[in-house]
Amino acid sequence: MRKLLLLSFIIVSFSQAAIVKSLKFDGLIHLSEEVASEMIGIKQGDFVNIEIIDKAIKTLYKQGYFKDVWVEEAGHGDLVFHFKEKPTISKIELDGISDSDKEKIFEFLGMQKGEVYDLDKATLSELRVVKFYEAQGYFDTVVEHKKEVLNENSIVIKFQINRGEEVSIETVNMCGSNALEYSDFEPKMANKEAEWLPWMWGFNDGKLRLNDLQYDPARIKDVYMQNGYLDAKVSEPFLKAYLDSYTATLTYNINEGQQYKIDVVDIIIPKGFIEVETLKDEMVLKSGDVFDVERLRRDVKRVETKVADLGYAYVRVIPDIKKNTQGALASITLRVIPGQKVYINDVRISGNSRTIDRVVRRDVFLAAGDLYNRTDLQDTKSALKRSSYFESVNIKEKRVSKDKIDLVVEVTEASTGSIGGGIGYGSSDGLLLSANLSDTNIFGSGITASVDVERSDKELTGRISLTNPRVFDSVYSVGGSIYSEDSDYADYDEQTIGFNVTVGRRFGRNIKGSVSYVLEQTELSDFGEGIDMSLYTEDKTIKSSIIPAITYNTTDDYYLPRRGMIFKSSLEFAGLGGDEEFIKSITKFNYYFGLKDLYKYDLILRYKSQFQYVSDNGYLPINEKVYMGGVRSVRGYDSSSISPKNSYGSLTGGTMMAVNTIEASFPLVERLKMRGALFFDYGMMGEDDLNIKRGGTGAVIEWVSPMGPISLIFAQPLFKEAGDDTASFEFTMGRQF
Known part of the structure; x- marks a missing residue:
């Protein structure tokens, strides 16, 4: 509403132009007098008439702050502008919805505490809330607002929201x-x-x-x-x-139309870069295949990467698809435009609210001044994901000049601290329980610490470990653990307490070497019937050993690799002082091959193998010999329940073991990150040769849960013999698939 009060003598005075002797403003709150004067364009000494005054009132009223504006002449040429302002919103309340919805609605409501109330604006806010819920699938939402007067100049706005139905x-x-x-x-x-x-x-x-x-x-x-x-x-x-x-x-x-197959695949690239046949070898789509736009996109990326590895960061590969409707054939031509070589200007880290920048940078394989290389970027992503510190890794490329580029490494941090456990059942060991408290990234430093406890009817073990994988961000690592084990095996009891220290070094991106020193005290007792006691002692013995090891890892993920391999080999020399003297070799090899690129189905084939050998160089206690069975070797049998036996049926341990595993992992519920797997384990072991053979087959439910990877293992033993201890179900948590 606008109100204009002009006294009769004002009409007479200003029907013709008159001089303003003084100008006053009464009732202003949201505008200063200087701003109001500037806005209406009237000041002392100006000539004004009724039209100018009327225009000034309209200008002020349009600001939206006022319910009434009127002018009074206090004397000859003395003007007073009077204002009655709209009430100010002191508080906005949203009733009838959850707190989480309130936070979202306040972001787009369009009304804020401290501003002047406006009916049209409040009506628009109601509509915004209705549209917000419609976008989420809720219909018939009703929104009304009411004013609650606190005083003459202050009100509370209450939005009553009745959310509709989905x-x-x-x-x-x-x-x-x-x-x-x-x-x-x-x-x-x-x-x-x-x-x-x-x-x-x-x-x-x-x-x-x-x-x-x-x-x-x-x-x-x-x-x-x-x-x-x-x-x-x-x-x-x-x-x-x-x-x-x-x-x-x-x-x-x-x-639908008709289905097209690929007729010809060709690549056009300037001479002197890469041979066309070399680029074609990178492609999956071939002549005769059914056309697949997703595979074409990936082929474009492969060709781009091949050229970008030479420094051409802005290479463009433009696909040209020509259809022959008569024969339902599609010809594909990839036109490669390399651009020019690019160098790295700067590398920035983003998203690491917990992990220290330098912890991220030590796995970034490009630095300022380097020639751009896309494979290096991919290796960087793989290395960061293998670290287990990050749930996702994305590297953005920002051009700063025609031959310079900034890399922004964006990470989403994973929950590296975890409480894990496992449960299983074996006919020999009964209920098997394990618990783990660990953090692979303490205070964002990249340091790993863990506390592990395992308990079964026959075993209780505990271990505390601490590892720094990159001492002072160098290529060197150091770690160690202290542990205690109290085990009641089928044919002897074992009590061990000890510690180990490991120093390692990285050799390139994928190879690590290490040397460990182990010192432990062991007491064996309650030997089974028929065990040759001339070979062993029930006194406490000391093992002092050194273990050199090497690891090669090219996998693309920490828990669920889809490509790459892991090779680990160690050789333990016991006898650096102490009582025990032997040499033990352990070698493991895992290979992962995903078929999604080839067959559009996320099938992962895995091959795993291990070989162990131990030789007696003076004193080889029974607990250091080789045993087979369980989730780490042949599933379907109790852990360490397979070995040579004496005439009384007691396990005497072997000196060699070879295990091969084939697995096929396939998606079950992709949105839950749940997969299934079929497996076949085959192991051989013995004292002097591999004469004991066992196998296992079955299915696994694999779930990358918020608490870490979980496996439910349903196994059936193969080649079982009388006296074997079997386990048809086991549960693990925190282990790599």
């Missing part, structure tokens, strides 16, 4: 889809059918997501492009909602 998608119809099924599109779509138990974590809730609905046709089209249907057309979604039941059906009209 609309659940009961059916998604793919009309015209013959070659592909709904299940092929479902992983890519945002709006999906509600699954059985939609309220349970990991199942599709069927919730309508309006914001994503416009993008789903493109996602469906992309699935067709991955299966060779280059001419596929997908309509806009037709949504039919039933607000009486808050359910909906979603319909797409699809024209």
Whole structure:
């Protein structure tokens, strides 16, 4: 409302131009007198008339601060502008919703404490809240606001929000889809059918997501492009909602067209860079394959990487697809535009709120002044992910000049501190329990510490470990542990207390060497029937040994590798003083090969092997001999339950062991990071030769849970013989798959 009060003598005085002798403002709060005067363009000494004054009042009123504005002439030429301001918002309340929703709504509400109340603005805020809930799939949301007067100039605004109901998608119809099924599109779509138990974590809730609905046709089209249907057309979604039941059906009209195969694959690149055949060898798509746009994208990346490794950071690979509709063939030409060589200007670290910058930088293989190399960037990502410090790693490239680039290493930190455990059951050992408290990144320093306890009917062990993998950010590492073991094995009891210290060094990106010193005291007792006591002693013995070792690791992930290998080999020399004298060799090899690039299915093949050998150089106690069985060797048998036996059935231990494992891991519930695996273990061991043979097969449920990797192992022993102790189920946590 605007009010203008002009006394009759003002009308007479200012019907013609008159001089302003003085100018005053009464009732201003939000505007200063100087600003108000500047805004209306009137000051002392100006000539004014009724039109100028009327224009000034309108200008002030449009600012939105005032309910009333009027002018009074206090004397001849003395003007007084009077204001009645709108009330100020002292507080905004949101009622009827959760605290988490309140935080989000305040960010876009458009009204703030301390500003002047405006009805139109408050109405717009109501609409924003309604749209916010509609975007989340809630319909019929009602929002009203009320004013609560505190005093003449201050009010409280209360928004009463009655959130509507969620609309659940009961059916998604793919009309015209013959070659592909709904299940092929479902992983890519945002709006999906509600699954059985939609309220349970990991199942599709069927919730309508309006914001994503416009993008789903493109996602469906992309699935067709991955299966060779280059001419596929997908309509806009037709949504039919039933607000009486808050359910909906979603319909797409699809024209699939024909499936294309690849005719010719060619690459055009300037001479003097890389041979065309070399680049073609990097590609997966070949002539005769069904066209797959996803594989094409990855092939483009492979060719880009090959050229970018020469320093051409801004290389462009432009795919040109020509369709021959008559023969349903597609010819692909990749045009490579290298650009110019680029050097690293600076490397910045982002996202590491806990981990110290230098801990990240020590695994970054490019530095300021280096020639750009994309493989180095990929190796950097793999090394950072293998560290276990980070959940995700992304490296952004920011151009600062035509031949300079900044690298921004963005990391999302993982929960490196964990409490883990395992449980299993063996017919011999009974219930098997383990607990672990560890942190692989103490205070963000990269230092690892752990406390481990294992308990079964026959064993109690404890270990405290501390390791610094990069002393002063150098290539050297140092670590150690103290431990105590009290074990009741089938044919002897063992009590051990000791410590070890390890010094290591990195040789390149993937190779590490180390030397460990071990000092421990062991007491063996209660030997089984028939054990040759002339070979052993029940007195306490001291082992003093040195263990050189080497590790080669090229895997791409810490817990769930999809590519790469791990090779570890160690050789223990016992007899540097003390009572025990022997040599023990342990070698392990793991190889991981993911088939997703080749067959579009996230199948991971794993091959694992290990070989152990020990020789007696003076005194080889029974506890240092080789035993087989359990999750670390042949599943389906109790841990360390397989070895040569004497005539009384007592385990005497072997001197050599070879185990091979083949595994195939496949996705079960991808959104839960849950996988399944089938395995076959085959092991051989013995005293002088590998004459004892056992196997195991079964299935594993693998889950990368918020608490760490968990494995549920269901095993069936193979080649079982009388007297063998078996274990059909085991549970592990915290171990690499």
